[in-house]
Amino acid sequence: MMIQATKKVLAESLSSLERIVQARSSNPILTYLKLEATGAGLRLSGTNLELDLETSVAAQVSEEATVVVPAHLFSQIVRSLSSELVELELHGNELNIQGGGFKTKLQTGDLDAYPELSFPTHFDTVLDAREFSRALSSVRYAAATEAFQAVFRGIKLEMSEKRTRVVASDGFRLALHDFAGSSAEKSLILPARAVDELIKLLKDGEVHLTFAGSVLSLTTPRWKLNLKLLEGEFPDYERVIPREVKLSVRLSATQLREAVNRVAVLADKTANNRVEFQVSGSSLSLASEGDYGRAQDVLEVFQEGTEPALTLAFSAKYVTVALGPLEGEVLIQLSGSNTPALFKAAEDSGYSAVVVPLRV
Amino acid sequence: MMIQATKKVLAESLSSLERIVQARSSNPILTYLKLEATGAGLRLSGTNLELDLETSVAAQVSEEATVVVPAHLFSQIVRSLSSELVELELHGNELNIQGGGFKTKLQTGDLDAYPELSFPTHFDTVLDAREFSRALSSVRYAAATEAFQAVFRGIKLEMSEKRTRVVASDGFRLALHDFAGSSAEKSLILPARAVDELIKLLKDGEVHLTFAGSVLSLTTPRWKLNLKLLEGEFPDYERVIPREVKLSVRLSATQLREAVNRVAVLADKTANNRVEFQVSGSSLSLASEGDYGRAQDVLEVFQEGTEPALTLAFSAKYVTVALGPLEGEVLIQLSGSNTPALFKAAEDSGYSAVVVPLRV
Numbered sequence: 257m258m259i260q261a262t263k264k265v266l267a268e269s270l271s272s273l274e275r276i277v278q279a280r281s282s283n284p285i286l287t288y289l290k291l292e293a294t295g296a297g298l299r300l301s302g303t304n305l306e307l308d309l310e311t312s313v314a315a316q317v318s319e320e321a322t323v324v325v326p327a328h329l330f331s332q333i334v335r336s337l338s339s340e341l342v343e344l345e346l347h348g349n350e351l352n353i354q355g356g357g358f359k360t361k362l363q364t365g366d367l368d369a370y371p372e373l374s375f376p377t378h379f380d381t382v383l384d385a386r387e388f389s390r391a392l393s394s395v396r397y398a399a400a401t402e403a404f405q406a407v408f409r410g411i412k413l414e415m416s417e418k419r420t421r422v423v424a425s426d427g428f429r430l431a432l433h434d435f436a437g438s439s440a441e442k443s444l445i446l447p448a449r450a451v452d453e454l455i456k457l458l459k460d461g462e463v464h465l466t467f468a469g470s471v472l473s474l475t476t477p478r479w480k481l482n483l484k485l486l487e488g489e490f491p492d493y494e495r496v497i498p499r500e501v502k503l504s505v506r507l508s509a510t511q512l513r514e515a516v517n518r519v520a521v522l523a524d525k526t527a528n529n530r531v532e533f534q535v536s537g538s539s540l541s542l543a544s545e546g547d548y549g550r551a552q553d554v555l556e557v558f559q560e561g562t563e564p565a566l567t568l569a570f571s572a573k574y575v576t577v578a579l580g581p582l583e584g585e586v587l588i589q590l591s592g593s594n595t596p597a598l599f600k601a602a603e604d605s606g607y608s609a610v611v612v613p614l615r616v
Numbered sequence: 617m618m619i620q621a622t623k624k625v626l627a628e629s630l631s632s633l634e635r636i637v638q639a640r641s642s643n644p645i646l647t648y649l650k651l652e653a654t655g656a657g658l659r660l661s662g663t664n665l666e667l668d669l670e671t672s673v674a675a676q677v678s679e680e681a682t683v684v685v686p687a688h689l690f691s692q693i694v695r696s697l698s699s700e701l702v703e704l705e706l707h708g709n710e711l712n713i714q715g716g717g718f719k720t721k722l723q724t725g726d727l728d729a730y731p732e733l734s735f736p737t738h739f740d741t742v743l744d745a746r747e748f749s750r751a752l753s754s755v756r757y758a759a760a761t762e763a764f765q766a767v768f769r770g771i772k773l774e775m776s777e778k779r780t781r782v783v784a785s786d787g788f789r790l791a792l793h794d795f796a797g798s799s800a801e802k803s804l805i806l807p808a809r810a811v812d813e814l815i816k817l818l819k820d821g822e823v824h825l826t827f828a829g830s831v832l833s834l835t836t837p838r839w840k841l842n843l844k845l846l847e848g849e850f851p852d853y854e855r856v857i858p859r860e861v862k863l864s865v866r867l868s869a870t871q872l873r874e875a876v877n878r879v880a881v882l883a884d885k886t887a888n889n890r891v892e893f894q895v896s897g898s899s900l901s902l903a904s905e906g907d908y909g910r911a912q913d914v915l916e917v918f919q920e921g922t923e924p925a926l927t928l929a930f931s932a933k934y935v936t937v938a939l940g941p942l943e944g945e946v947l948i949q950l951s952g953s954n955t956p957a958l959f960k961a962a963e964d965s966g967y968s969a970v971v972v973p974l975r976v
Contacts, residue, residue, distance in 0.1 A: 325906055338878075356651075356913075360909060360911040361910045363909045515698075517696055546690055551693075551718070584662075
């Protein structure tokens with residue numbers, strides 16, 4: 257085969273594949289990626305067994321051929337070229353890579369040992385790529401990194417005609433984000449690590465979804481993905497969402513975040529960075545205490561509800577992270593000192609966060 | 617005491633002190649910094665026993681006082697304030713820090729246990745701060761991080777009326793940088809870690825130097841530093857600088873750096889990332905070989921000298937790092953395949969690097 261492709265386009269596609277394909281593996285063939293030169297261009301694919309990824313780049317192909325090459329080395333070589341064009345030529349089991357005065361002979365791998373990757377050609381439903389990506393990235397933080405149940409390291413995707421919802425929780429906090437519905441009625445759990453890659457790959461336009469047992473396939477104009485789903489039962493998160501609001505406050509999300517960070521400097525690191533929230537008379541007073549002293553900040557708020565005053569304590573980090581996806585004003589809905597608090601945008605953005613308070 | 621200072625100015629000074637003062641220490645008082653409120657403003661000082669640092673910021677002081685406070689906490693608090701002014705007030709052993717609606721009571725430390733820091737008021741000589749900083753940062757990379765002799769982790773400062781020279785070497789490579797001389801005749805070894813801080817603190821204008829036994833003191837309009845010198849004999853570096861040039865080549869430093877990086881992708885990581893340099897007929901050919909294949913790049917060069925051709929091998933990283941401080945064209949002076957090579961700017965910038973080749 258003899259292939260000519262644009263360095264910039266090829267390098268961009270490779271940088272995404274490089275994030276999926278492991279640099280080291282007990283099964284070395286998994287550190288390779290597959291190049292398929294066809295009349296339609298150059299197809300690139302790779303896998304980490306949890307996520308398969310495929311893309312195509314425009315290329316002039318004189319002869320069809322398929323090879324597997326070490327993913328990270330190949331990507332590094334292409335990225336380092338000073339020329340605008342990359343020329344690939346297969347000689348036996350050596351792939352010549354050329355650009356400018358530079359020539360490489362790269363050993364290719366065992367094509368027969370490479371796992372078979374196949375992507376669907378029919379689609380079950382469709383979502384707006386940008387909204388889906390935004391929803392996933394706003395709840396991602398609430399998934400657990402380590403937990404006894406794997407489902408806590410997943411993000412639940414609930415689809416119906418009415419709405420699509422993504423939910424993540426580690427048992428101490430919960431984040432959810434609603435956006436426009438789809439034609440499917442389906443509930444799945446996506447592994448959070450694979451979601452990190454999905455967020456990076458979803459851009460504009462539409463993403464098509466195909467359901468096939470334990471795999472969700474996603475197709476965008478540029479990428480094809482197979483994503484291995486998590487099995488198990490996602491916890492019944494609805495019951496931690498506070499229903500009866502006794503007191504609600506509204507204030508600038510940025511001001512609150514900065515004030516919590518300030519007060520948390522003095523908070524005891526060994527006691528969850530505990531910050532006390534005291535609401536009364538249209539003011540929110542934040543206080544902390546630790547080995548080196550005490551800190552206090554007072555913010556003016558808009559206050560409503562049947563309860564005239566309430567005191568709660570939160571882990572500072574949980575509050576500042578929950579405020580992360582919010583712009584403008586935050587609405588905090590409280591139902592008691594020992595019941596979960598709800599944080600959402602005063603002008604509903606689809607996003608809500610629930611934080612369980614520390615014991616008073 | 618009651619002190620008012622500008623948050624921005626105070627936070628800037630604290631961020632430099634924070635880099636010097638350790639966050640943890642077997643002697644906890646060393647994690648503190650000293651605040652001295654005087655008629656002239658607020659003086660701040662800290663130490664890690666290798667480096668003492670002092671600065672002053674403008675402040676309105678109603679009553680003179682001296683306290684020590686946990687350096688990192690104090691800095692974090694000041695940085696987090698939303699107000700333009702910081703108010704400090706001492707009550708017993710608590711320092712009140714106030715700004716906007718925020719109030720902190722910070723426990724102060726044991727002033728008597730704090731080490732006595734003193735800075736000179738007379739100066740022995742003077743250097744241009746920007747040139748000194750530039751020279752130090754261009755040779756810094758060549759100092760060893762770990763070595764049997766501490767002097768290899770140091771940077772030699774040689775001062776005479778004719779010129780000032782800084783030199784660093786780890787035995788495999790050497791970097792030196794010459795600039796305008798001083799009125800002193802002196803030779804010292806500065807610890808590389810302290811040099812890293814010095815580089816950040818030296819800006820425009822002049823820096824005054826004071827010699828006192830094993831300590832070098834440096835004074836700029838903003839900072840006072842005491843720097844504990846390394847003892848021992850710096851190796852006789854002059855003998856590795858090649859004298860008799862048999863072949864020299866000239867080419868773009870950036871092009872060479874990029875080409876070495878490209879070729880090094882295929883080089884054997886377990887064999888020093890060996891890249892072969894072959895000069896002949898006004899071309900420089902770079903080649904490498906490793907488990908995954910071979911790479912080659914050819915660059916046009918301007919070639920001079922009595923020897924028509926030479927082949928050497930270098931560790932790729934040593935060459936690319938040596939080229940780092942060079943702009944424009946690099947002049948490479950060779951005297952043989954197994955003798956050190958000299959790299960410097962074609963238009964002399966004061967900087968030279970010597971790299972010992974790998975065995976051919």
